[in-house]
Amino acid sequence: MAPDRWLFWHRRDLRLGDNLGLAAAAAASPAVTGVYVFDPEWLEGVDLAPARLWFLCESLRELQQRWRQAGSELLLLKGRPVDVLPRLAEACGAAVVTWNRDVEPAARQRDRQVASALQARGRRVLVDWDQLLVPPEEIRTGSGEPYRVYGPFLRNWRGQVTARDAAGVLTPVAAPQGLVGLDRAALEPGAQALWQDLPLLAAVPTAGELGHPFDGADLCPCRPGEQAAAAQLEAFADGGASGSGHGAALFAYEPGRNIPSEAGTSALSAALSLGCLSPRQAWLASEAARLTARSDEALASITVWQQELAWREFYQHALFHFPELADGPYRPQWRQFPWDNERSWFEAWRLGLTGMPFVDAAMRQLTASGWMHNRCRMVVASFLVKDLICDWRWGETAFMQRLVDGDLAANNGGWQWSASSGMDPKPLRIFNPATQAGRFDAEASYIRTWLPELAHVATADLISGEIAPLERGDYPAPLVDHRLQQARFKALYAGLPKP
């Protein structure tokens, strides 16, 4: 008897290796077919970034090849998942449809609808976690509540990850091999007719073909695809093919992670967000690096990088437990904040024309490459909210519209952290952009890279933003005075109702 056909729906897990849902499907039946659905709602949504679409399409291109090598195929559909997946399941006579779970409120609602539609047509639906080292239901405070504060979450999370690692639960599972593809010629006439009606794409489109071309691919440090993610992880954690660990950026992550002119971070955010890499692969590579670390500083750096993986999980858990985060500030009094919301200032910020070079360099990096260094994300977010007194949600959307790694949980978490409206108990965090530039771009090399029109300006002036009009040329004078705006922001904040 022919084995049952299973469908595996890829969403944010664009890889074959260590894909828990796919591995479970392949263990149950070799007759697995992959599917990815281009949802027009997403393609037309306000949050779409050309850079992210580029990364997605190029990752899918490689994934499609990998499916062929594994003996089966990755189908591409265009349409609403709730409409097209049940039709596909019927056309190929799939007994089971399976996927990995997501934390985003809209994705969870969509998944519930898709599951109901499939079950209504007699298909079995199997779902479980893959994109987190610890599932959100499994980390609770002593009183059984989800964590609202990162520090205690980190301690619990680390303990659980370490225990799982010791128990072998995190050991990556191999990519499936020897799968059995679908023989369309052997389908019954009724099924053949259903196939003809499916909105199948013949090939993976480019971002441009989908109407959102991205021309910054060469500048983007995040490289699409499973193989590139593995190579990037190896180079970061192991120093490259030699495997000696010598020269790995991970060993100098602290303080290298704070210098935006250097490649001191992994640039794996897009790969982790779209699942070209699993969090287990990332974690285990960093644990393996402990064995070759030659100093306390290197060991401490590894710990700090693992804490960043914990931030990723903290924000995903938070969004899972508190879906209302997606709709606005976690702290209710922030809903009443009297933002200035000066549209022309926001535009200046978005375009990198505020007259504060460190901020503008970062915004130009985002526009040109689809990515921005974490230190700079914190600085430009603080600047928009606390110097320009613009609603942080404007910035949140502007980031999503350009980031290659744009991710609701991490982006919303980062913006709420910067705005002081989130779960973090510290109420007011205000970055002075000149002080930040002086500390983290002391030679102004980052500023000069992204603001080439100011390359001739003295370093001290680039850092302070106090550039003489003749030197400045067409570059704008500072839009605001940090000291005055900071005082104004504090006064407005003081007027908010106390929690």
Ligand SMILES: Cc1cc2nc3c(=O)[nH]c(=O)nc-3n(C[C@H](O)[C@H](O)[C@H](O)COP(=O)(O)OP(=O)(O)OC[C@H]3O[C@@H](n4cnc5c(N)ncnc54)[C@H](O)[C@@H]3O)c2cc1C
């Ligand atoms: C305002 C703001 C918006 C942000 N928006 C996003 C976003 O949309 N998507 C995104 O992935 N990250 C976001 N971040 C977090 C962080 O800036 C990026 O994850 C990081 O810069 C990616 O670079 P990297 O891969 O080299 O990170 P590394 O320093 O190498 O860190 C390793 C991984 O840990 C995770 N990580 C690191 N820092 C954080 C953090 N603070 N929060 C959550 N996860 C983290 C990422 O998956 C990252 O790839 C945002 C931060 C701020 C302040």
